[in-house]
Amino acid sequence: MRHLLAIRDLTPVDLRTILTLSEASAPPRVLQDQGVALYFEKPSARTRNSMEMAAVQLGGHPVYLQPAELGIGTRESVADVTRTLACYHAIIAARVFDHALLEQMAAVGAAPVLNLLSATDHPLQALADLLTIRQLVGRIEGARIAFIGEAHNVARSLAEGCALLGAEFVIASPEGYRFDEPNIEQVADPAEAVAGADIVYTDVWVSMGDDHSDEKIAAFAPFQMNEALMDRAPGAHFLHCLPAHRGEEVTAAVIDGPRSAVWRQATNRMHTARGAMLWMLRE
Numbered sequence: 001m002r003h004l005l006a007i008r009d010l011t012p013v014d015l016r017t018i019l020t021l022s023e024a025s026a027p028p029r030v031l032q033d034q035g036v037a038l039y040f041e042k043p044s045a046r047t048r049n050s051m052e053m054a055a056v057q058l059g060g061h062p063v064y065l066q067p068a069e070l071g072i073g074t075r076e077s078v079a080d081v082t083r084t085l086a087c088y089h090a091i092i093a094a095r096v097f098d099h100a101l102l103e104q105m106a107a108v109g110a111a112p113v114l115n116l117l118s119a120t121d122h123p124l125q126a127l128a129d130l131l132t133i134r135q136l137v138g139r140i141e142g143a144r145i146a147f148i149g150e151a152h153n154v155a156r157s158l159a160e161g162c163a164l165l166g167a168e169f170v171i172a173s174p175e176g177y178r179f180d181e182p183n184i185e186q187v188a189d190p191a192e193a194v195a196g197a198d199i200v201y202t203d204v205w206v207s208m209g210d211d212h213s214d215e216k217i218a219a220f221a222p223f224q225m226n227e228a229l230m231d232r233a234p235g236a237h238f239l240h241c242l243p244a245h246r247g248e249e250v251t252a253a254v255i256d257g258p259r260s261a262v263w264r265q266a267t268n269r270m271h272t273a274r275g276a277m278l279w280m281l282r283e
Contacts, residue, residue, distance in 0.1 A: 002280045003106040003113045006121040007160040015164050019131050022275030030281050031060025035089040039065045041096045046242060046269050047116050051093060054273035060090065078104045086110035091277055112280045119153060125241050126157035127272035132265045136237045137198045141166035146197040148172050148190045148223050149249060151179040154203055154241050159184050174219040190223050194233040200225065201239040205249050225250040230259065237261050
């Protein structure tokens with residue numbers, strides 16, 4: 001039984017296989033007449049729509065579930081909810097706050113568990129990012145990816161994917177918003193990060209559920225992705241996992257400009273969701 005909880009749990013072969021499966025022009029209907037449970041503790045436009053359509057393309061029936069419907073960990077134990085969902089669904093996919101909940105569900109061993117997002121990881125976003133990078137640059141190995149912004153779940157998963165596939169990942173963040181991990185290249189100057197980059201990537205400064213503090217906005221203000229910063233990477237493409245706040249972490253001229261590939265990146269969320277489920281269900 002294959003679970004996908006974090007990019008670091010994959011091998012390079014696993015990751016390359018998922019990306020290849022994501023580009024299949026006629027994917028097999030491996031979920032024919034089967035369900036996919038989609039449990040959402042956090043709302044999402046791209047994750048819900050991409051997962052529902054990916055499940056349909058594989059012949060399955062997605063079922064959207066919210067915390068009040070399951071009472072997981074309150075009305076029923078995590079194990080009992082997981083076993084119940086496995087009675088009806090071939091895959092359990094969950095977008096949660098606490099990564100430990102996904103680990104508890106996977107430990108039951110009743111059905112493959114797919115991480116749609118947790119506080120520490122966002123593997124499906126990283127898969128879409130890596131596929132987009134391969135399409136834009138023509139390769140992943142040897143590509144330089146500069147992430148400008150907070151060291152969080154999106155950045156972590158992308159950094160792990162780059163490490164597995166031989167890409168160079170560097171992140172520029174203000175003091176207090178950096179990774180503790182010593183094996184990720186981190187710099188203080190965004191101009192240094194983007195120099196020679198093939199891909200320049202940013203995300204919102206204030207994520208869902210964060211306190212929109214003036215202090216945080218002030219700390220990130222020098223890290224805005226604008227035309228002047230993009231000009232320091234003349235051959236780079238721009239990515240953003242969305243939603244975007246134009247005028248805050250990125251200017252409209254950048255995200256809506258000719259070097260932006262954010263809509264291809266968003267489309268690839270559906271393709272890589274399909275690829276991930278195909279990989280999970282392989283014998």
